[in-house]
Amino acid sequence: xxxxxxxxxxxxxxxxxxxxxxxxxxxxxxxxxxxxxxxxxxxxxxxxxxxxxxxxxxxxxxxxxxxxxxxxxxxxxxxxxxxxxxxxxxxxxxxxxxxxxxxxxxxxxxx
Amino acid sequence: xxxxxxxxxxxxxxxxxxxxxxxxxxxxxxxxxxxxxxxxxxxxxxxxxxxxxxxxxxxxxxxxxxxxxxxxxxxxxxxxxxxxxxxxxxxxxxxxxxxxxxxxxxxxxxx
Numbered sequence: 001x002x003x004x005x006x007x008x009x010x011x012x013x014x015x016x017x018x019x020x021x022x023x024x025x026x027x028x029x030x031x032x033x034x035x036x037x038x039x040x041x042x043x044x045x046x047x048x049x050x051x052x053x054x055x056x057x058x059x060x061x062x063x064x065x066x067x068x069x070x071x072x073x074x075x076x077x078x079x080x081x082x083x084x085x086x087x088x089x090x091x092x093x094x095x096x097x098x099x100x101x102x103x104x105x106x107x108x109x110x111x
Numbered sequence: 112x113x114x115x116x117x118x119x120x121x122x123x124x125x126x127x128x129x130x131x132x133x134x135x136x137x138x139x140x141x142x143x144x145x146x147x148x149x150x151x152x153x154x155x156x157x158x159x160x161x162x163x164x165x166x167x168x169x170x171x172x173x174x175x176x177x178x179x180x181x182x183x184x185x186x187x188x189x190x191x192x193x194x195x196x197x198x199x200x201x202x203x204x205x206x207x208x209x210x211x212x213x214x215x216x217x218x219x220x221x222x
Contacts, residue, residue: 041215045210
């Protein structure tokens with residue numbers, strides 16, 4: 001399968017814990033995006049990488065969120081001191097130009 | 112800022128034609144994209160309008176009129192598998208390929 005993959009698919013954590021998600025984009029795609037989606041809403045942009053450089057980050061993104069793409073391939077998204085409001089689907093997408101290809105997402109539940 | 116408006120829900124009959132509208136307020140954007148998302152699944156790309164006019168891809172067509180700040184997705188010969196949420200999204204001029212999304216339209220198809 002050469003699509004975008006994400007791990008884990010589901011994560012349940014207690015409030016205050018740290019969590020880390022991984023995204024493996026399509027291998028030839030140099031652009032990688034993280035989005036967050038809650039029920040009944042469209043995806044909300046979090047951050048963008050071109051190769052290993054993080055070029056854009058949502059102004060709405062808390063300092064508890066950090067993302068890396070160390071070798072320009074896979075990416076990780078870490079949420080520190082999780083809050084119940086962080087419960088959502090976290091989507092990763094990759095692209096060469098305009099069309100973005102999405103992974104299956106990681107569903108985070110903070111209890 | 113940017114905002115996109117879509118109807119929250121549309122109901123149609125199998126075999127019929129349905130149009131999902133998207134109106135937007137944005138300072139400037141490269142193009143209008145449409146994505147399909149089944150319950151529990153990831154968004155998948157359907158079509159892109161960079162220029163005004165109609166783009167056709169099989170049973171799906173998409174239209175953009177920048178002068179009217181309006182676009183739509185047209186689905187023909189509806190099948191039960193087309194039951195999903197449909198999102199319009201724009202890529203603003205002042206972004207690095209990030210997408211701004213509407214809240215989505217849930218399409219319900221009845222036999």
